Every structure is written in structure tokens, then in C-alpha cells.
Amino acid sequence: MRRFSLWLRGRPTVADSMLAAILLTLEVLVFTASDHTSAWVQLIMGLLLCLPIVCRRTYPRTAAGVILVMSITITLVSYSIDDLDAQHPGLFALAVALYTLVAYVGRYVAALFAVGLVVDSALAIGLLRQEATVTGVIALLIFALSWITAEFLGARRAYDEEVAARLAVADYDRDRRAEDAVAAERTRIARELHDVVAHAVSVMIVQADGASYAVGTNPDVARQALANIGTTGREALAELRRTVSLLRTEPATDDMPQHGTAGLSRLVDMMRSAGLPVELELTGQLDDISPAVSLGVHRVVQESLTNVLRHAGERPRAKVRVRRRDTDVLVEIIDNGNASGLFSFGSGNGLLGMRERVAVLQGTLEAGRQTDGSWRVTAELPLEIRD
Known part of the structure; x- marks a missing residue:
């Protein structure tokens, strides 16, 4: 059972399809037990109400909007057709949509959706003459439970993602140190x-x-x-x-680190997943420069972003600019410079290592705090290393 649960976790569309299938089955059961002449209309509306659940995590806003519109439509159609039952098991999709918006989109959009739910409930009570107290209390309890569950599970998922991202950064940092040691x-x-x-x-x-x-x-x-x-x-x-x-044992080609624009993009994506917003600006052809210079660019950006993540405060931000010029490559990394970073460990030799690496490539490196409080690292690496 646990293996099946893990399998479903990696395939959200399949899990959502199963939930939609359950609600559709309940709609069919209600249809078969109904003797109303307009039961087919009720079944079709129930199907349209449940189908958006399939893509609730892929397109959460669209799915929630369709579900809310269908719920209001059911209320209006039930009011127009006297023998049509307004009770649909598929209305549980409203609670599912609210949960999805809170967990995957945000509280603001979820609050707007909740306003739509209030309007929908008011229409159902006013037009269909439902018991206001009972209907309102039940709806409030269901929607409140959906919101609280989404908050709890969303916080848990965010914590798991942050832990995974930090472990990925730690592994990446360990591998980098191992590569530097080699x-x-x-x-x-x-x-x-x-x-x-x-x-x-x-x-x-x-x-x-x-x-x-x-x-x-x-x-x-x-x-x-x-x-x-x-x-x-x-x-x-x-x-x-x-x-x-x-030096007999040479590393395999597939294990060599990936540099160039692809390597920089992968590095920036990893830092973003760890909670560091990074803006990446690449100018000029950077994939045909020499491997030594490409590796130097990669290492300067890597070490600088790692230092930002460690030392730039609770809400660090960084901007990376890599520009190829006529005779050299300009690398610039700027952070917001809040100090007192997330990680306390570190040898303090990162800047020294960058200077040594840039010096080997016959380039120049400048690092220091700016007048606005930010920290900037600038490196200029020549395209051709002179003998």
C-alpha cells in the first residue's frame, strides 16, 4: 500500500483522475436512483462538475473557476426546472478546488474563490429555498476543513521541499569541494x-x-x-x-561537470530551489570558449552564489551577469547584502580560492561591499591565456 501511495505521489494527474472517477461514480449512482424526467440533465451537469478535478494541480485556477461556474449553473438550472434535484455528490469538488488553491496557488486567490463560494451558497439558499442554517453551517465546516488541511499539508510540503533543497545544496557543495580537492x-x-x-x-x-x-x-x-x-x-x-x-585513472567523460550556459542554468536552478532568488543574464556566445575559462566562470558563479546563500541574510537575492566581450568574459554577481546568513559553516577560503583560480587564468577579480550595502563580485577572464 505504501509503495502504491508513493507511486501516486509521483503521478498527480493519475491520483486526481481517480478522485474524479469516484465523484463521477457517485453521480451515476444518484442518476440511476432518480426517477425525475430531467435526470439526464442532472447527470450531464454532474459530469461537467467533476471533470475539472483531473487537471486541478496542472491548471488550478482554471479548474477552480470552471467548478465554481458549474456549481452556480446547477443552482440556476435547478431553479428553472422544477423536478430537477440540485443535490450533487460532485459538489464536493468545490472543497477540493478550495484546497488546491490554498495549497498550490496562494491565500489571495483562494480568498477570492471563497467569496465566489459565498455567492454560490447565497444563490442556493435564496433561489432553491434551502434551510439557511443547516446548509450554511455544513458548507462552512467543509470549506474551513479544506482550508485548514491545505494549510497544514502545504506547510509540510514546503518544509520537505526546503529540506530536500538544502540537502541538494549540501551534496552539491560536498561534490564541489571534492572536485576542488582533486x-x-x-x-x-x-x-x-x-x-x-x-x-x-x-x-x-x-x-x-x-x-x-x-x-x-x-x-x-x-x-x-x-x-x-x-x-x-x-x-x-x-x-x-x-x-x-x-594520474593513470582518468575520470569518465560522462562524469565531468557540465559548464557553459547549460551548467550555469542548472546551477542557478538549484540555488533557486534552495530558496535563493537568482536573476541570470547571459550575453554573447558562451558555449564555444575554452574549457578552462568556462570552468573558471562556472566556479566563480558557483562560489559566489554559495556565499550569498550562506551570508546574505534571511531573504537573500542575487543577480548574475555573464557577458562575453571582444577579448574577455565579464562575470558579475551582486547580492542584497543583508549579512548573517542561513548557514553558519564555511572555511572562509572561498574568496581566496576564487582569486587563485582567476589568477591562474590570468584574469582579475574584485569583491567588496558597495555604497548601497550590497556585495559585488566582479571577475574578468581573458579568452586566451598567454604562455
Whole structure:
């Protein structure tokens, strides 16, 4: 049963269709038990009343409006046709529509719908001469229960979504730190590799020059120099093999992070789901720049938005502008700068890491608080890295 419930949760249209089918079945049962000459009219109106429930979560405003119009229409038609019963099991759709508006749209729209319900109830009491006290109390209880249930479940769903979004950001931040750790280790290995090769080649060049000068006048010195060249070369080769062995396992292409406009959009969407409103402005062709620069742009935006989420206050907002110019890419991230952020953890090295990354790409980075209280990070990354 739990597995079926989870299956339905991921398919809201199927669940809504089942609810509509239940109400339609009740309408058919009422129709078969009725002996009124206009029972077919009642059945058709009942069907039209229940059908919008199928798309109540896809188009909540439209579905609620159709249900309310059909309810008023039923009241007016029942008033015009004397032997037509105004009682429809499908009128429960009004409570369902109110619940949907409160849970998925907002209180303002739901309040407008509630005003329509009051008008509908007043018409039913006035035109059909229903018992005002009984009808009003029952309707009030049903609609109040729908509103309270929507508030409770909506708050629970919002909490679950916020927790899931925070976990996603935490996982993303963990993966980012792992990637940065791997990149730092590869950088260290590359420096060691450079030191090994540069030192060995320098020694071999000096020995070779000395051997060339001494080969005619002092053969013993030349032979010793050649021996030193061989020894140095073998030692360098062994060290080179040990260093390169650390880089044998290359990550698969499918696991590489996605950068460019698609990667920025995905990053911004994730931050939005975590509760950070972000405006993204992309100008120029950003998908054909070099992978190193693209990665640098991605990392600057990523670290800046993460800092905004942590430190920009209870209602953080951010704006990201990435613009390709003739010779460089301009990256600008601005937040509303409220301080005292949502997350308290952090190493404090994010800005330093951004400066180091931009410096490696031969770019410039500026960060600081503006006169209006906002915090701005600006990076300029050249399209071509000079040797």
C-alpha cells in the first residue's frame, strides 16, 4: 500500500483522475436512483462538475473557476426546472478546488474563490429555498476543513521541499569541494612533475655542454659527464613514472561537470530551489570558449552564489551577469547584502580560492561591499591565456 501511495505521489494527474472517477461514480449512482424526467440533465451537469478535478494541480485556477461556474449553473438550472434535484455528490469538488488553491496557488486567490463560494451558497439558499442554517453551517465546516488541511499539508510540503533543497545544496557543495580537492592534488602533482623534469633537463644540458667542450682535451671528464647524463636521465625517468602513475585513472567523460550556459542554468536552478532568488543574464556566445575559462566562470558563479546563500541574510537575492566581450568574459554577481546568513559553516577560503583560480587564468577579480550595502563580485577572464 505504501509503495502504491508513493507511486501516486509521483503521478498527480493519475491520483486526481481517480478522485474524479469516484465523484463521477457517485453521480451515476444518484442518476440511476432518480426517477425525475430531467435526470439526464442532472447527470450531464454532474459530469461537467467533476471533470475539472483531473487537471486541478496542472491548471488550478482554471479548474477552480470552471467548478465554481458549474456549481452556480446547477443552482440556476435547478431553479428553472422544477423536478430537477440540485443535490450533487460532485459538489464536493468545490472543497477540493478550495484546497488546491490554498495549497498550490496562494491565500489571495483562494480568498477570492471563497467569496465566489459565498455567492454560490447565497444563490442556493435564496433561489432553491434551502434551510439557511443547516446548509450554511455544513458548507462552512467543509470549506474551513479544506482550508485548514491545505494549510497544514502545504506547510509540510514546503518544509520537505526546503529540506530536500538544502540537502541538494549540501551534496552539491560536498561534490564541489571534492572536485576542488582533486584539482588541487593534480596541480600539486603537476608542479612536482615540472620540478622533476626541469631539474633533470637542466642538469643534463649542463653536463652535455661540459662533455662537448672536454671531449677533445679531457676524455675522462667527458666520459664522466656522459655517465652523469645517463644517471640523471634514469633517475628522472623513474621519478616521472612514479608521478604519472598517480594520474593513470582518468575520470569518465560522462562524469565531468557540465559548464557553459547549460551548467550555469542548472546551477542557478538549484540555488533557486534552495530558496535563493537568482536573476541570470547571459550575453554573447558562451558555449564555444575554452574549457578552462568556462570552468573558471562556472566556479566563480558557483562560489559566489554559495556565499550569498550562506551570508546574505534571511531573504537573500542575487543577480548574475555573464557577458562575453571582444577579448574577455565579464562575470558579475551582486547580492542584497543583508549579512548573517542561513548557514553558519564555511572555511572562509572561498574568496581566496576564487582569486587563485582567476589568477591562474590570468584574469582579475574584485569583491567588496558597495555604497548601497550590497556585495559585488566582479571577475574578468581573458579568452586566451598567454604562455
